[in-house]
Amino acid sequence: MAPVSLQWCAHPQLARDEALSWWLHRFAWANAISNHTLERQLFGGRAFWPRDVDRFAPVLLVDQCVSLLGLSKERMEAATLRRYEGVLYPRLTIDGWLPWIMPVGVFHRTQQHHGHAYCPHCLGEGRPMRVAGRLAFEIACIRHQCLLWDACPRCDAPVTFARVQLIMAGRFPCPACGANLAVAPRRPLVRRAFAFEHRCHAALRQGFSQVGTTRVSAVEFFAGTRILLRGLYGRRYLNGLTDTSTIRCLRWASAARPTTPFEHWRLQARLHPLAALEAYLRDWPKQFLRDARRSGVYRCRFESTAANPPWLANAMAEIEPALSHV
Ligand SMILES: [Zn+2]
Ligand SMILES: [Zn+2]
Known part of the structure; x- marks a missing residue:
């Protein structure tokens, strides 16, 4: 495992309700390295990206993030699906069905299921992907009073957020078709x-x-x-x-x-x-x-x-x- 004393150029902070996977992705981009380089640095070559990071969240990864951010372990775990343990389900499991939790179906570098909903307006304003976007009752953005999207608005592919390029503010190209995920038509709320x-x-x-x-x-x-x-x-x-x-x-x-x-x-x-x-x-x-x-x-x-x-x-x-x- 890499030493925690690695020097990083940028230190983006974990936002409230931000998903761990999205923060790791932001952290890698802010330091101008790929997600997989970050994985090697943090985890000594043990792969976590081909998994559902927000659900899998291995102890070693959480511990490294705690060291990087200086936050408590409880705060870091609140960025994962573990925050709902004991309320939505008795115990978080790595695989299998969990009530109210949408699966993302990680397959190599992509996702097979539409299991992470997001608000295009929040994304465009630079707000983070929320861990609550994985909940099956999460259908609308409270801030923007609009329906969420569970896919790219143009090609309908499930969005693998860890593959979204973060080069330009306000533009988040779909990994599948290149459309800006931050631009989507408003749909009526139920x-x-x-x-x-x-x-x-x-x-x-x-x-x-x-x-x-x-x-x-x-x-x-x-x-x-x-x-x-x-x-x-x-x-x-x-x-x-x-x-x-x-x-x-x-x-x-x-x-x-x-x-x-x-x-x-x-x-x-x-x-x-x-x-x-x-x-x-x-x-x-x-x-x-x-x-x-x-x-x-x-x-x-x-x-x-x-x-x-x-x-x-x-x-x-x-x-x-x-x-x-x-
Ligand atoms: Zn929003
Ligand atoms: Zn697309």
Whole structure:
């Protein structure tokens, strides 16, 4: 491993909410070296770029960054997906499915999945890529009140941000087609989905969320909403609840529903399911129970291998008698 006493010309600081991978990329560019040279200097030749850096984040890498920046280890880990450990999921794993975390599918030097959303306006203003861009409920920029993008606006390729050249301020060429990623048309927001994003960030910040008249912990909120989401849209053959809803936005095009886990869905496909969640949570469980009784859904649709959190289990207990005739 290279000694920490290496002299660097530039010392870009880690911004609040910045993703570790983006900061490493900025650090390399500021010091006029490639990402792979930085990798050799920091890590003695052990490759971290062919991995999902923000998820993989090996201890050695974090320790080196702590030395470089003089920050605490907790602060550095907050630049990785480890910051959501214990809230969105019990334990961060390097591979496999994690609730609410979008996969990027690193393959050699590129990414296969559209798993990191960004705001073109923030990018154009020099704001960093945020670690929150990896969250499946992150659909809009709070600062610019606009929909995020999960791909290059011109060629629709997943953006490998570690390959974006940082030569000229305000111009960020797509590694695939060269279009400026900072220039993209504005697209209409789905307000209810945006409200759900607000709700999720508030839960992360405060440690709880108000669901109907009940205050639930953030852990139970995220576990329950993920189960609810799967029940609403996860199984095509059990469709029915939202299709009969009296809330118009819930009657979303069911035929377009992907069969992969929600975290793999493209941003546009995630908008309406998230809006549906918000609609149900606002007066939980009244509207949900009305729709459940009208459509006669099976309770098992909302069951998981783990026990449902009480706020969800209580509502499920209410719909069980209505299913006896099914
Ligand atoms: Zn923005
Ligand atoms: Zn492109």
